[in-house]
Amino acid sequence: MTLFDLLKKKILKTPRKKFDRVFWTKFNRExxxxxxxxxxxxxxxxxxxxxxxLVALWLGFQKMxxxxxxxxxxxxxxxxxxxxxxxxxxxxxxxxxxxxxxxxKENHDG
Amino acid sequence: MERVQQGDVAAFRKLYDRYKSRVMxxxxxxxxNRAVAEELAQEAFLRVYRxxxxxxxxxxxxxxxxxxxxxxxxxxLRKKTETLLDPHQQEGSHRIEEIESxxxxxxxxxxxxxxxxxxxxxxxxxxxxxxxxxxxxxxSELNYDEIAATMKTTLASVKSxxxxxKEALIHCLKKSES
Numbered sequence: 314m315t316l317f318d319l320l321k322k323k324i325l326k327t328p329r330k331k332f333d334r335v336f337w338t339k340f341n342r343e344x345x346x347x348x349x350x351x352x353x354x355x356x357x358x359x360x361x362x363x364x365x366x367l368v369a370l371w372l373g374f375q376k377m378x379x380x381x382x383x384x385x386x387x388x389x390x391x392x393x394x395x396x397x398x399x400x401x402x403x404x405x406x407x408x409x410x411x412x413x414x415x416x417x418k419e420n421h422d423g
Numbered sequence: 424m425e426r427v428q429q430g431d432v433a434a435f436r437k438l439y440d441r442y443k444s445r446v447m448x449x450x451x452x453x454x455x456n457r458a459v460a461e462e463l464a465q466e467a468f469l470r471v472y473r474x475x476x477x478x479x480x481x482x483x484x485x486x487x488x489x490x491x492x493x494x495x496x497x498x499x500l501r502k503k504t505e506t507l508l509d510p511h512q513q514e515g516s517h518r519i520e521e522i523e524s525x526x527x528x529x530x531x532x533x534x535x536x537x538x539x540x541x542x543x544x545x546x547x548x549x550x551x552x553x554x555x556x557x558x559x560x561x562x563s564e565l566n567y568d569e570i571a572a573t574m575k576t577t578l579a580s581v582k583s584x585x586x587x588x589k590e591a592l593i594h595c596l597k598k599s600e601s
Contacts, residue, residue, distance in 0.1 A: 317561045319534040323542040336465045
């Protein structure tokens with residue numbers, strides 16, 4: 314019997330019970346193959362995107378439904394009315410003299 | 424090892440089961456702290472799997488694995504700023520037969536009857552290099568050339584260290600018995 318045979322019996326130790334559990338937990342954490350399409354990997358970002366879209370839509374509707382100030386609306390209606398009037402004048406076959414007379418009347422009235 | 428290189432976890436589990444006690448015991452003798460030895464042993468096996476692709480066929484798997492375990496122990500001891508004895512310092516001319524010669528009956532009885540703690544205490548009194556080479560020879564099943572390669576030293580140095588370790592251990596056990 315050699316020194317090494319005797320010594321082996323004295324120094325060889327079995328790892329404690331938790332050794333295997335701890336090792337394989339570390340191993341799986343590092344090397345376990347993860348499916349690219351696993352439900353959780355898709356569900357979490359998809360939920361986030363869905364929520365963001367809902368919030369954006371809701372905010373958009375809110376903005377559209379909010380009434381503009383009354384004064385602003387009146388001004389807009391007047392401008393549109395003037396544009397209609399000008400468009401109507403454009404269609405009239407007026408000579409230069411008639412046109413000047415109409416404008417001078419308009420200025421005089423208004 | 425070829426199967427492990429291809430990512431076969433079942434094959435790796437077999438290697439792990441085969442070597443875990445010996446690697447942990449070796450690291451325990453090196454760092455003299457069981458909890459640290461277990462942690463380092465786990466890291467050694469993780470490194471083996473992590474580096475499986477880089478394992479070269481020119482080296483024996485066991486030599487490669489013991490080198491990884493040894494490097495971890497050395498890194499740990501360096502962090503603890505323990506001075507490591509350079510194994511190259513102890514050159515000598517001992518023949519293998521001289522080192523492997525059977526022990527006398529008295530020596531066999533001495534070691535066999537010594538308590539585990541006493542053996543460990545005597546081993547801890549050896550120089551770092553003596554303790555390491557003796558532990559590697561006992562636990563690794565590597566031959567002297569492979570131990571020299573693992574320890575990055577010469578064959579003569581390994582033989583000398585083992586011879587002196589053997590003498591010092593028996594002397595210590597005799598002393599503690601008396």
